[in-house]
Amino acid sequence: MTDTHLDPWVAEQVDAALAPYRDRLGTEELAWMRERLIEATREDPELSRVVRGAVVREVDESGSLPRDRQDDDAGDKSA
């Protein structure tokens, strides 16, 4: 499995995305799909960007977005 250092909240989202297929596909296929989704959260450019913005973190009292997320948002605007 490729779960090393996987954020538990992201793992929950991956499992939720697989839920509709749980009673329809075999366990081997589901395990393969789960590995691919986890890889995609790290390697697909759009998905990994969205994961960074979505992942649950401690919130700064000022309400500011974390620095890396501000960079992502600047990227959105210039796109």
Next chain:
Amino acid sequence: VSAKLDVPPGRAKAVDPAVDRLVREHRWLLRTVAIKLLHRIGGRLEIDDLVSLGAGGLLDAARTYDPQRATFPVYAAKKIKWAILDGVRRETHGRTALCRARALAASERFGEASADEPAIPPTQEAYQKRLQTLLGGHAAALAVGLTARPEDPDEQTDPAGDPESMALRRAHIGGLRAAVAALPDRQRSLIEQHYFEDRPFGEIALGLGLSKSRASRIHAQAIDALAKALASE
């Protein structure tokens, strides 16, 4: 080793020295992408088979590279990946490899089209909603790629499949076909031709009078719709 040696049969012609240089300097990418895909596809594939399938992708990348759009390794890796996935689909490497290559291609195509979606508001809630949509789409793309294919009589009597899982699979494929039938015309036609009739994506786009990028966006919309339909069953 020059680019000339990598030209697929029937396409041999004089190679631009700049193209030849790009190919020679980036041959390492072939093995890098092939190793990654070998891990993902598994089955009875050999690394050298994948390297060989990817060679045409590297040459295409060198010929069509536009430095304004991406670095060469990023651009070429994508081309190589597509060449390998298409090659595995085209050639016989066993059912598991075929299904996984189709699933990876479906997810890749969905991911590429999703990158062109409009920007979302910079809030955590918006990112979380988008993440659920994207993961749902990638999961649907993988499931469609793994299971939607032309009727295969052998599969009905697969000795390795136990009756219960075969029944579940048949129910899933029935539900998938019904969800595809309910899609708007162009989405339905594209999904049916590509997955149930196994026709190449570029050929279908041409037949529907669409550019490949427009067809990819319609494919992503169809996958989104299928994800919602399958989740609500």
